[in-house]
């Protein structure tokens with residue numbers, strides 16, 4: 335067994351939240367304290383922190399910080415609704431954010447009449463920490479189930495960042511890669527740079543360097559060529575929302591990879607905790623797809639790469655249909671038959 339690091343994207347000390355500023359990686363490791371819920375909302379919206387599970391965790395801590403703020407400022411607790419709304423209005427696609435905030439709000443409804451103000455602050459930080467830890471254990475379990483699917487010697491292509499920087503630690507798709515490497519498998523990772531935020535080039539490559547895992551950075555438009563040359567054995571990606579029928583919202587470019595995988599008969603896996611499933615949303619086309627500022631496309635590292643007059647489209651996610659997915663790897667096991675009935679049974683625990 336190889337020994338890997340335990341990279342953490344956030345830390346909480348004395349009821350204060352500190353986050354690694356992912357806009358500065360890989361060149362600078364800058365830690366920021368988010369001392370108000372408005373700071374937390376801005377950090378999620380500006381992608382100082384990002385990644386479906388991580389924005390849920392940070393959102394939960396943001397609510398705890400908001401309650402602490404209301405109490406300190408002597409404002410009525412009814413204002414907590416505004417804290418919730420502000421955090422929910424940050425990014426629309428990753429369901430983990432809404433799942434975490436809904437879980438916290440249910441606690442608020444119960445605790446607001448039961449606990450003293452001091453107990454409330456401690457209770458919300460404790461609940462956010464539970465969400466954080468549950469995610470970490472889920473990722474280790476996803477890694478355990480998923481690494482079995484990775485051949486002893488494999489070239490693995492992955493898209494975006496689904497590692498410790500997108501979660502509580504270890505990661506989902508990159509967590510499977512970590513677990514396969516930890517098991518001693520002979521793997522090489524091909525990392526899509528993932529324009530325009532460059533999660534692959536700036537974050538996944540940084541994590542793989544930290545772990546000493548062999549990898550190549552590739553341009554997004556190289557994936558098809560490498561796949562057509564038979565250089566890729568497995569594709570594994572994360573998810574921001576999985577609908578009742580098994581369609582998957584994930585970083586823009588994921589759908590294209592799924593089509594290539596189908597064309598060249600390569601396994602295409604999605605790795606995600608069960609908190610990423612949204613059974614209230616029937617199918618992929620019903621998922622709200624975030625559109626971000628066009629300047630994220632027209633600039634790179636702050637430098638213009640397109641004429642100022644040019645308009646740009648900046649969809650942050652796309653939809654991969656269930657029929658393009660070989661299997662979904664979760665902390666409860668692997669879903670091979672991806673359809674509404676099977677997903678419902680699997681999540682209820684009726685099938686393993």
Ligand SMILES: CSC[C@H]1O[C@H](OP(=O)(O)O)[C@H](O)[C@@H]1O
Pocket residue numbers: 384385386387493494495496497500501505506507533571572573574584585586650
């Ligand atoms: C562990 S899932 C991470 C998921 O979130 C990323 O999106 P973003 O970087 O915009 O937050 C991407 O879709 C990843 O697959």
